[in-house]
Amino acid sequence: MTNVLIVGASGAIARHVIAFLRGNDSLNTTLYLRNAARLADLDTTAMRVVEGDVTDTARLTEAMQGQDIVYANLTGDMDVMARVLVDTMDAEDVKRLIFVTSLGIYDEVPGKFGEWNRREIGAYLPPFRRAADLIEASDLDYTILRPAWLTDKDDLAYETTTRDEPFEGTEIARKAVAAYIMTLLEDPSKDIGGNIGLSKPGTDGDKPAFM
Numbered sequence: 001m002t003n004v005l006i007v008g009a010s011g012a013i014a015r016h017v018i019a020f021l022r023g024n025d026s027l028n029t030t031l032y033l034r035n036a037a038r039l040a041d042l043d044t045t046a047m048r049v050v051e052g053d054v055t056d057t058a059r060l061t062e063a064m065q066g067q068d069i070v071y072a073n074l075t076g077d078m079d080v081m082a083r084v085l086v087d088t089m090d091a092e093d094v095k096r097l098i099f100v101t102s103l104g105i106y107d108e109v110p111g112k113f114g115e116w117n118r119r120e121i122g123a124y125l126p127p128f129r130r131a132a133d134l135i136e137a138s139d140l141d142y143t144i145l146r147p148a149w150l151t152d153k154d155d156l157a158y159e160t161t162t163r164d165e166p167f168e169g170t171e172i173a174r175k176a177v178a179a180y181i182m183t184l185l186e187d188p189s190k191d192i193g194g195n196i197g198l199s200k201p202g203t204d205g206d207k208p209a210f211m
Contacts, residue, residue, distance in 0.1 A: 001025075002069060002188070003027075003068045003069070004021075004029050005029075005030045005067040005071070006029065006032060006071050007032045007054060007060075007070060007072040007073070007085065008033060008054070008074040009031035009032055009049075010035065010038035011074075012152075013073050013147075013181070015042060016174055016178030016179075017178045019043075020182050021047070021182075021185075022043055022045075026186070029046075029047045029048070032052060032063045034053055035051065050063045054072075054074060054081045054085065055080065055084050060084065060088050064094055065092060067092070067094050069096040070089060070096065070098070072099045072100065078127040079130035079134060081131070082130075082134050086135060095141045096141045096188050097141065097143070098143050098145070098184050099131070099132075099144050100147065101132050101145065102128045103149075103197060104118065106129070106163060108165075108197070109167040112206040112207075113170050113204075113205060113207060141192045143190075143193075143194045143195075144195045145177070145181070145198060146167070146195070148167070148172045148200070149171045149210075150171070151173050152175075153175070155175060155200065156175060156179045158172055158176040158179065158198050158199065159199055160196050160197060162194070162195065162197070167197045167199070168199055168204065169201065169203040169204055170199065170208045170209070171210065172198055172199045176198070177198055180196075
């Protein structure tokens with residue numbers, strides 16, 4: 001059985017992952033978040049729930065013990081949290097990390113959509129880029145994800161690009177990002193060292209359709 005720690009478990013993408021994990025007997029799941037009440041509407045039967053802040057090293061270390069995979073879906077001071085997470089994983093000899101950042105951190109989004117994206121969120125991206133750089137400089141078996149603009153559609157379709165390829169598409173459903181994450185949890189050897197852009201096929205345009 002593989003032990004999985006979800007850090008930031010109340011996040012919108014993580015909630016879909018938790019739903020996908022229900023009844024999966026091959027994955028033993030620990031949910032780490034600041035307020036367990038935020039999961040009250042989800043079926044977390046047989047999942048361990050730990051309340052704590054990512055920057056609380058002692059609490060995170062406790063949750064990290066015995067884990068095989070860490071999936072982090074965080075908001076806030078991304079670079080600060082990434083540093084604590086990497087250091088704690090190193091201390092506990094946990095190697096596999098799945099870490100969600102954002103499209104645009106490498107200025108990899110082309111054309112008019114890239115220009116629009118920079119105007120909308122460019123000022124917020126430096127901490128995401130620093131977090132990704134820190135993880136890539138570590139000795140962890142990481143996969144960094146850069147999803148497009150997120151929707152709440154009931155949709156599992158996704159396509160991927162690498163760090164060195166122009167980003168494709170403008171949007172993707174959170175549920176589809178969760179579906180891709182599940183492929184990594186079920187096959188931890190997949191996309192190790194990958195820096196993956198995620199979008200829905202056929203959504204190219206000057207900006208997301210919902211904007």
